Amino acid sequence: MPNSxxxxxxxxxxxxxxxxxxxxxxxxxxxxxxxxxxxxxHLRRHGHIRRPVFRVDSxxxxxxxxxxxxxxNATEIAEALGLxxxxxxxxxxxxxxxxxxxxxxxxxxxxxDPVLSSYLAAIFDAEGCISAINTSTNPHWQITITNSSPELxxxxxxxxxxxxxxPLQKRSGGRRxxxxxVWAWKVSSDIDVxxxxxxxxxxxxxxxxxxxxxxxxxxxxxxxxxx
Numbered sequence: 001m002p003n004s005x006x007x008x009x010x011x012x013x014x015x016x017x018x019x020x021x022x023x024x025x026x027x028x029x030x031x032x033x034x035x036x037x038x039x040x041x042h043l044r045r046h047g048h049i050r051r052p053v054f055r056v057d058s059x060x061x062x063x064x065x066x067x068x069x070x071x072x073n074a075t076e077i078a079e080a081l082g083l084x085x086x087x088x089x090x091x092x093x094x095x096x097x098x099x100x101x102x103x104x105x106x107x108x109x110x111x112x113d114p115v116l117s118s119y120l121a122a123i124f125d126a127e128g129c130i131s132a133i134n135t136s137t138n139p140h141w142q143i144t145i146t147n148s149s150p151e152l153x154x155x156x157x158x159x160x161x162x163x164x165x166x167p168l169q170k171r172s173g174g175r176r177x178x179x180x181x182v183w184a185w186k187v188s189s190d191i192d193v194x195x196x197x198x199x200x201x202x203x204x205x206x207x208x209x210x211x212x213x214x215x216x217x218x219x220x221x222x223x224x225x226x227x
Contacts, residue, residue: 007032012042015032015042016043019042019048022082023084024084024085024086025039027085027086056087061091061095064081064083065095067081068092068109071111071115073116073159074092074109074159075157075158085158089109092160093105093108096191096195097191106160106189106191106192106195107192108159108187108195110159110198110199111199117199117202118203120199120200121201121203121204123145124200124204124207125204125206126206128143128145128146129143130143130210139217140190141214142188143186143188143192143197144184144186145185146182146185147182147183148180148181148183153183161185161187162185163185163186164186165183165184166181166182190218193214194215194219197214197215
């Protein structure tokens with residue numbers, strides 16, 4: 001639940017700066033742990049008028065896909081075309097859903113650039129895991145990357161997925177205080193796991209065998225993936 005504490009002058013100034021730069025109210029609210037109504041209130045107080053909603057036509061949509069297929073991520077596309085990152089992300093996910101003939105919209109849109117894909121694969125090899133959500137005869141899989149670096153989290157964000165803050169843990173060995181704040185990036189639907197693994201498997205080393213095993217299962221039941 002968002003905090004109800006009073007924002008400092010410096011925080012309000014930062015909110016106004018980011019709002020006037022065109023950043024979405026939702027992303028600002030998440031960073032400051034407040035509601036979007038709070039963000040809107042402070043921006044209105046400082047004379048900021050929210051930009052009108054811009055409808056993406058078929059030509060703009062084609063340009064979004066072309067840039068993504070050329071290796072740009074959602075944030076870069078949004079900045080280049082003057083759109084919100086959320087808008088770009090929605091169109092990328094919708095395009096992936098249609099390309100897979102899936103009724104479910106994916107939450108990830110992995111990089112097309114081989115350099116970015118190889119870097120993401122290296123991160124996953126070192127900091128990630130593939131786990132079965134259940135042990136039934138028809139298991140579902142979960143991809144998780146866990147780390148404490150804010151810079152790495154910011155780098156992964158343009159590729160979609162879901163972030164969660166891991167509860168703080170006390171230090172071991174009788175030491176006082178807590179460990180570093182850790183976050184986890186997760187995807188768990190079949191379509192998300194399929195898209196992610198297909199993007200990184202050419203560059204995996206440690207987890208390649210496991211990834212091949214999961215992909216084989218997902219492709220074998222492609223009817224359920226696309227359902």
